[in-house]
Amino acid sequence: MGERAAAKSFRDLIVWQKAHEFVLGIYRLTGGFPKQETYGLALQMRRAAVSVAANIAEGFTRKGDADKVRLFNVAEGSIEESRYYLILTKDLGYGETEPWMRLIEEVSRLLKAYGKAILAPGS
Numbered sequence: 001m002g003e004r005a006a007a008k009s010f011r012d013l014i015v016w017q018k019a020h021e022f023v024l025g026i027y028r029l030t031g032g033f034p035k036q037e038t039y040g041l042a043l044q045m046r047r048a049a050v051s052v053a054a055n056i057a058e059g060f061t062r063k064g065d066a067d068k069v070r071l072f073n074v075a076e077g078s079i080e081e082s083r084y085y086l087i088l089t090k091d092l093g094y095g096e097t098e099p100w101m102r103l104i105e106e107v108s109r110l111l112k113a114y115g116k117a118i119l120a121p122g123s
Helices: 014-031 041-061 065-092 098-119
Strands: none
Touching (some): 065 098
16 A cells, blocks of 8 residues: 655645535534524534534644644544534434434544654654
8 A cells, every 4th residue: 555645735634524524514414403403502513513624724734743733632622522412413303413423433533543643753
């Protein structure tokens, strides 16, 4: 298996691409929520999902490894927040959440691997 070319932009990162796909899915999912959730659960879910992708993007531009990893840690917190909102969405009967649970799990795995690679000696 050949080595990947170095990312020139956060948009080149598979972890960001998957996180962005998650954001788009959350917007579609929450668009079907009851009107009373417009400024409640829907807004919170969107904010948390956007935070994941935004912190990955911001972390990519940081020069220091500690700064990068700190922002990835913030993204991980937003991943956990998103997981809870998906559980709540399912329990309230607002929509099918399993595809988004699988996707956010993939984002989580990729982000952890990316963070480990940054902190690995000789990287």
